[in-house]
Amino acid sequence: MESNIRSNCTFRDRNFKELEYPLPNDINETIRLKMQYYVINYTWEGKNYLSPIDKQFKAGGLKVLDVGCGSGEWLLNMSNEHPNCTFVGIDISSIMLNQESRPTNLGFIQCDALYGIPFPPNTFDFIYSANMFTERKEADWSFIIEDMVRCVKQGGWIELMEGAYEFINVGPIMKKLVDATKQCFISKGINLNVKPYIKGYLESTGKLGTDVFIKEAVITFWGNNLGELAFKLFKRAHISIGMHSYMNMKESEFEKMFDIIAQEVEEYRTNAKVHRFYAQKRFK
Template sequence: MGCTSSKFREKTESIESQSSQIEFPTEFRYVDGRRFHNVENAVYPLPNDYDELDRLHLQHFMMKFIWQNNFSAPINHTLSNPGTKVLDVGYPLVEFVGLDISPLQPTQIKPKNFKFVKANVLEGLPFEDNTFDFVFQRYMFTGCTKEKWPYLINEIVRVLKPGGFLELSEPSKMFDLGPATQRLFNGLIELMEKRGLDSNIYQKLEDYLQNQGQLENIKKEVKQCYHGVKSNNIKLSKVVVNNMVTAYGSFKLALLEALQISNEEFDELVKISEKELFDFDSFNYLPRVYASKVIDDNSEN
């Protein structure tokens, strides 16, 4: 299922490319064969094309394997109820109903009870108050600036029903890095800081939820993701490293600017880093923080 998009890629990408360039000529911009959002003042540095979609598919199933589930919030009983409403913010994959769906995949595989809504979440979620039973958000660290995080969390809580759960997941920085990998990550941190992004957001999720004022039962769970032998699963380590190397490619344009190096130098750094990630047994933390919205006297049953 993780490679579903590739089966349709050639035909649908051609149609999509023609559509976006003819009907919506300013919706995207194209640089060195990669497609990017063309939103004014956007800080998100990653492309929006099928290569990136494949990477996100791989990352999704990698995360599912590491956690052995799709979410940590205690909502299994809620998902089994007819009429339950779930919102996935930002991350382009949803698997709460046993299906893996992406907004770049053909519309004919989308279930009838599933809807894609295109909106800029940093300008507000286009939903009424108290709409959703569960709101899930993952990997917004590359798209949400430091100053916008409280606003974004307030918006999630606003559209969450009293008694409903939200869950946030953002990765940590990498640790135990080799020289080449450290140089690449220094470039990543530099470009994030220049764009006003928070590379330490994973450490602040609990505080944001505690300070929000309308949440309770705040819990945090953390997995440690090794890239080498400490993972006790060499196959998984190879998948994790492959995802990281592919991510370098997605960040390439931004990293070339941040590091002020040539294409050849960049490719050599990535090649060395691929070996370093395993040899140095680099790792990062994968936290999940979840909470429920307070039920007050004014809340509807």
């Protein structure tokens, strides 16, 4: 397992994963991910999953895996809500899940899912993954989804919750930022619009039910405290990945641009889309 863990590098006193996507791997990013979880969870009306497995959770005994668990907020909430079920998270970063705060029914393994999920076939009743759309190339998704299908039991469910960097009612300055960010990620081989090909990869495994369910929710950037927080997280994410450098702007200029964008999201009533995909593994 040790040989499969990639090292970290440091830039401007921030830890970054030694991968081809520019995401920080430190306490600031952990805090952002925690806040992001609660904003998105509120958007989904407090639902941590949409797969129809409420009865199974109530009965207990489920084995659940979170692929790319990030800050671990989803796992911490789920493991506390369902003490009679077993939860495991995997992530490339060990800082993301504080061992001291972990309940006894929650485990964590540091590994990169691109090297394979470190469990045998048909291990889990439910496999969940969220917010990896900024981290994975399109080809990565095919491998990861296939491996998730391998590890879930027959009759078990797979669910992915992903953004698509897709916005509604965008002002001209924000559009400039959005277009530049998309190009930044494309230059690293990452297409942020994951909705079309996640559905396709789920269907192409040939091992899931006839229906891949897709649900959409909207995150509001305006109008109330939650919208203000969502916009702050949006801003922090773009600062963290150094978009000012990509756009050849000074940090002070970038801040001024976000002051204008803050006015735009109120004027245009800007929202962001987020999607959930879920499907059941067929019985043979």
